Amino acid sequence: xxxxxxxxxxxxxxxxxxxxxxxxxxxxxxxxxxxxxxxxxxxxxxxxxxxxxxxxxxxxxxxxxxxxxxxxxxxxxxxxxxxxxxxxxxxxxxxxxxxxxxxxxxxxxxxxxxxxxxxxxxxxxxxxxxxxxxxxxxxxxxxxxxxxxxxxxxxxxxxxxxxxxxxxxxxxxxxxxxxxxxxxxxxxxxxxxx
Numbered sequence: 001x002x003x004x005x006x007x008x009x010x011x012x013x014x015x016x017x018x019x020x021x022x023x024x025x026x027x028x029x030x031x032x033x034x035x036x037x038x039x040x041x042x043x044x045x046x047x048x049x050x051x052x053x054x055x056x057x058x059x060x061x062x063x064x065x066x067x068x069x070x071x072x073x074x075x076x077x078x079x080x081x082x083x084x085x086x087x088x089x090x091x092x093x094x095x096x097x098x099x100x101x102x103x104x105x106x107x108x109x110x111x112x113x114x115x116x117x118x119x120x121x122x123x124x125x126x127x128x129x130x131x132x133x134x135x136x137x138x139x140x141x142x143x144x145x146x147x148x149x150x151x152x153x154x155x156x157x158x159x160x161x162x163x164x165x166x167x168x169x170x171x172x173x174x175x176x177x178x179x180x181x182x183x184x185x186x187x188x189x190x191x192x193x194x
Contacts, residue, residue, distance in 0.1 A: 041058065042056070047127065058093050061091055061093050062088075065097060066163070068106070068161060069103075071107070074161055074162040074179050078121035079122070081094050083184075094125040098127060099132065133146075133158045142158065151173040166192070
């Protein structure tokens with residue numbers, strides 16, 4: 001009789017634990033993917049010449065966002081970025097975001113930045129106003145690019161100039177590439193070709 005009571009109590013205890021765990025998990029579900037707050041195409045920024053650049057106008061194309069600087073060891077990537085823009089002009093838009101947060105390597109004003117890029121690298125792709133890509137004054141575009149809660153993909157930290165973020169035609173973040181990944185790296189061009 002004692003053994004029968006012990007078995008019934010054990011079964012009841014295990015059943016209770018299973019029920020509790022099921023209920024607990026049901027109400028405290030923590031998903032591994034997050035639905036983006038909004039599409040990349042819902043964002044906008046001022047261009048380097050002060051005009052509103054609405055990303056909604058870029059729907060249907062991939063977008064490569066790059067934080068740029070004029071006095072960096074990676075500055076020659078401007079030339080490669082321009083060639084990439086020329087090659088994929090029907091399906092890709094490159095946007096350069098001047099930033100002075102890494103080694104104070106983008107000290108110029110809008111006119112100086114524009115002149116430097118055009119004269120030295122023939123840049124015709126879109127440049128924006130100078131912004132912060134991290135920290136307390138981080139621009140909303142870079143909040144979206146670097147925060148999983150906003151982009152739905154992952155958290156990223158911009159660590160230096162010429163970090164790259166690829167957005168697809170639907171306004172979804174596809175991939176992040178650090179500074180050392182050159183514009184014609186096959187990991188990047190393969191995604192552009194898709």
